[in-house]
Amino acid sequence: MDDSMTRRQIVGVGLTAAIAGAASAADEQKAAAAKFSSRPYLTPSLKFADVSRGNPIPRTLKGEALVKARLTPETWRLEIDVPGADDAAKLEKPLSIAAGTALDLPGLMKLGEANGVRHLKAMQCQNIAFPLGQGLWEGVLLRDVLKRCGKLVDARRFYFWGYHNDKPEQKFQSSLAMNQVFDSAPGELPPFLAYRLNGGPIPLERGGPVRMVVPWAHGFKSIKWLQKIVATSDVRANDTYANDGNDPESHLKTAAYFDDSKPAKFRSGDSIVVRGTAMVGLPGIERVEYWLRHGSTAKLADEDPAWATARWIPGSIDPLPDGWCEGLPKGVRAKDVWGFDANGNPKEWPSRYSIAHWTVSFASPPPGKYELRVRTVDKNGFAQPMPRPGGRTGMNQVQCKLLTIAPVT
Numbered sequence: 001m002d003d004s005m006t007r008r009q010i011v012g013v014g015l016t017a018a019i020a021g022a023a024s025a026a027d028e029q030k031a032a033a034a035k036f037s038s039r040p041y042l043t044p045s046l047k048f049a050d051v052s053r054g055n056p057i058p059r060t061l062k063g064e065a066l067v068k069a070r071l072t073p074e075t076w077r078l079e080i081d082v083p084g085a086d087d088a089a090k091l092e093k094p095l096s097i098a099a100g101t102a103l104d105l106p107g108l109m110k111l112g113e114a115n116g117v118r119h120l121k122a123m124q125c126q127n128i129a130f131p132l133g134q135g136l137w138e139g140v141l142l143r144d145v146l147k148r149c150g151k152l153v154d155a156r157r158f159y160f161w162g163y164h165n166d167k168p169e170q171k172f173q174s175s176l177a178m179n180q181v182f183d184s185a186p187g188e189l190p191p192f193l194a195y196r197l198n199g200g201p202i203p204l205e206r207g208g209p210v211r212m213v214v215p216w217a218h219g220f221k222s223i224k225w226l227q228k229i230v231a232t233s234d235v236r237a238n239d240t241y242a243n244d245g246n247d248p249e250s251h252l253k254t255a256a257y258f259d260d261s262k263p264a265k266f267r268s269g270d271s272i273v274v275r276g277t278a279m280v281g282l283p284g285i286e287r288v289e290y291w292l293r294h295g296s297t298a299k300l301a302d303e304d305p306a307w308a309t310a311r312w313i314p315g316s317i318d319p320l321p322d323g324w325c326e327g328l329p330k331g332v333r334a335k336d337v338w339g340f341d342a343n344g345n346p347k348e349w350p351s352r353y354s355i356a357h358w359t360v361s362f363a364s365p366p367p368g369k370y371e372l373r374v375r376t377v378d379k380n381g382f383a384q385p386m387p388r389p390g391g392r393t394g395m396n397q398v399q400c401k402l403l404t405i406a407p408v409t
């Protein structure tokens with residue numbers, strides 16, 4: 001368990017990068033870390049680290065090409081249909097461009113006036129440890145949009161994708177089971193079609209005009225440049241990410257990340273303060289804790305007996321940042337955001353699917369070399385990275401920061 005990616009994971013991200021024509025996996029990691037390390041609570045829409053495929057990547061389209069791709073607010077349309085006569089799924093009133101029934105942006109936003117949802121969500125890639133950014137996403141539940149389509153029979157899953165060029169290998173798609181779209185536990189938020197981010201239109205870079213947002217899921221379910229939804233009788237997940245060996249139903253994991261995992265030097269007698277960001281996944285977060293160990297082994301093997309004898313000491317989770325409401329877009333009050341009560345207080349803090357900042361501080365140990373590890377414990381009592389045995393279901397390895405304590409001269 002350490003802060004570097006396993007070889008398999010590097011291959012995974014590397015593949016994404018190769019398809020996107022982006023830099024190497026290591027560069028992608030570094031850039032994402034740098035962009036997200038300044039502890040903002042809401043990340044400006046254009047400051048998210050970007051993960052997207054395509055050649056050209058749709059966010060680079062301009063002018064006439066953008067109009068042709070139907071990625072301007074005026075030209076955007078959503079089609080909802082079934083695969084065709086050979087599929088058992090039948091939809092009473094499909095939305096189609098050909099028939100002039102496709103949903104346009106004003107139509108979607110009108111649905112939002114009556115039935116809008118607002119959700120604070122950190123976007124996190126399944127194969128990149130720290131979140132790419134956190135935003136306030138606004139939109140309409142997919143199940144409310146589907147009311148437009150009349151009766152739906154014999155469907156078991158929805159497939160959906162965004163704009164991509166004509167080559168099939170460029171298609172980036174994802175899927176949801178029927179009941180993930182229609183059913184939700186009390187107080188839970190099912191998937192929605194977002195048309196606003198941090199109070200403004202969703203910029204092309206973030207997948208606008210309209211992006212699917214799946215609250216509990218890693219980034220790959222939140223399809224950018226959304227244009228097509230198909231209800232099918234096929235039970236199989238068709239997610240592009242599944243092809244790359246990932247779990248297509250992974251939930252966001254609870255995990256702690258250093259704001260800066262680079263080695264640091266202190267002087268004996270200093271008080272040491274280290275900060276970071278925790279991602280709050282499906283199981284919520286109970287606490288963060290740290291372990292200071294003599295040594296300079298950043299990568300401690302999973303089977304190393306040291307894990308069993310580690311002394312973990314509680315750190316602290318910062319409260320909701322003061323005045324965070326002031327960071328909210330104009331006209332949006334905290335009580336309008338999912339997870340907040342009528343008085344504008346979070347129902348649970350930290351809120352699921354968003355981030356929390358944490359701090360660990362202690363008096364410096366005697367001079368020498370040390371390893372600092374910080375982990376989360378979730379509301380089920382599992383310490384990061386448990387309970388899963390590892391592998392392709394979302395990175396949440398325990399990170400290590402090396403500390404040198406110099407004697408006072």
Ligand SMILES: Nc1nc2c(c(=O)[nH]1)N[C@H]1C(S)=C(S)[C@@H](COP(=O)(O)O)O[C@H]1N2
Pocket residue numbers: 048049050051052053054123124125126132133161162163172205206207218219220221222223224225
């Ligand atoms: N259409 C489309 N949507 C996409 C992708 C893509 O390549 N194409 N990449 C996905 C992946 S893998 C991630 S992690 C997130 C990244 O979101 P961001 O670029 O807004 O940070 O977008 C998702 N949505």
Ligand SMILES: [Mo]
Pocket residue numbers: 051124125126127219220
């Ligand atoms: Mo991703």
